[in-house]
Amino acid sequence: MCRNIKTLFNFQPPATELEIRDASLQFVRKLSGFNVPSKANEEAFNRAVEEVARSARALIGGLVTTAEPKDREIEAAKARQRNLERFGSR
Incomplete structure (x- = not known):
């Protein structure tokens, strides 16, 4: 699940x-083991998602680098090539 x-x-x-x-x-989802939480756990689950998102935004906004930004299309093409080499064509 987390590989996504x-x-x-x-x-x-x-x-x-x-x-x-x-x-x-x-x-x-990975931490809780729930893909979709029950009604009893829905509030806690949704609150956790929002708290993690808030922390992620703060982390991404606070990080610095001297490296050039990566291009999404180039990185996606590299990932497709790695998958092709690993799994072959279907």
Whole structure:
């Protein structure tokens, strides 16, 4: 499940709110073991997602680097190539 969490720092264009929330949701799903929480756990689950997203935004906003920003399209192409080499074509 967590392999779906992508690096969000130092990309051009910067990470979107949706990307940050999606990564936060995946993280909370992994920690809790719930893909979809029960009604009894829904409030705590949603609160955790928001807290993780808030922390992620603060982290990404506070990090510094001298490296050039990575291009999303180039990185996606590299990932596709790695997957092709690892799993072959379908």
